[in-house]
């Protein structure tokens with residue numbers, strides 16, 4: 001159904017915005033309903049401003065099930081001793097409810113697209129689709145060079161792609177290479193060939209810890225980025241999460257290849273993994289978006305908090321208050337992120353995908369209202385977001401999401417046995 005948002009603030013103007021077939025179709029001071037070919041559903045935007053929604057370019061959404069477990073530990077011990085043993089016990093049903101509940105949290109903070117990596121593909125895809133947001137999903141391949149494992153990997157990639165393509169829209173598959181240290185050259189070659197054949201994005205974890213990077217250098221004489229490049233994996237469809245320990249030449253190589261980073265500042269701070277060099281990335285023209293990472297290492301799916309963290313971290317690291325301005329980081333979290341996921345969204349403009357939020361201008365953090373983007377980045381909390389729209393569909397209105405009470409209850413029940 002067409003959607004008409006009336007009397008909403010866009011920039012300095014008050015206007016009406018018509019959405020048709022999932023796209024912004026018309027923006028005008030006033031759109032008279034009687035002039036339209038079909039009667040639209042109307043939303044009153046009085047007292048609200050419209051902004052693009054956010055793209056979360058790195059998450060493990062179902063990890064909300066593990067939120068609060070194994071806190072305050074170093075990454076490798078945390079993964080080996082807590083997270084991976086718990087994840088091995090998770091059933092598809094638990095992961096379905098965890099993913100669906102994680103999506104509610106994302107919708108509440110205005111996220112309408114996510115690059116996710118997790119197990120039990122069919123359950124995750126179903127949850128993402130039902131939530132109403134967009135997903136670019138990758139199962140994380142952690143594999144040996146055993147011939148049977150490689151054949152299974154090939155078969156799984158084909159099955160997962162077929163499954164993702166069975167959804168009418170909003171669901172994309174990418175190829176997941178969990179990390180260099182959890183995969184082999186043989187398994188990465190299978191992933192590369194499959195991704196090349198189908199032009200899929202490759203998601204991986206890249207230079208997240210110093211240990212991972214040092215061990216790679218000691219064993220191979222190359223950095224993880226150089227290894228990916230030598231294997232033909234570093235290109236414009238490459239999305240590496242973290243990139244904290246990239247060398248200057250790694251960064252330049254990534255720029256040359258058009259590869260991208262998912263910057264996850266809160267997760268990196270909580271796991272004390274280090275600091276992604278935002279300033280050098282911007283200066284070199286490295287493409288990057290913002291990611292929350294999983295709820296075990298953040299522990300929020302909240303892009304407002306992620307933008308604030310990214311900006312403050314960049315400033316204190318460089319001791320330069322002009323580093324990573326509110327406008328810069330807002331663009332990174334919106335247009336920049338959507339571009340990495342190959343989605344033409346992140347702007348309120350005719351012809352763009354109709355993914356947006358309506359923010360309540362009476363929210364404490366948005367008053368007195370001198371600079372909306374600065375307020376959103378530095379002052380507001382997700383509670384300022386009244387309405388979230390994805391693909392022209394209203395996912396949340398007046399902060400209510402249909403079915404949320406049942407989903408919350410089911411998520412709690414699914415997480416209870418993990419304690």
Ligand SMILES: [Zn+2]
Pocket residue numbers: 058059060205241293294
């Ligand atoms: Zn991750």
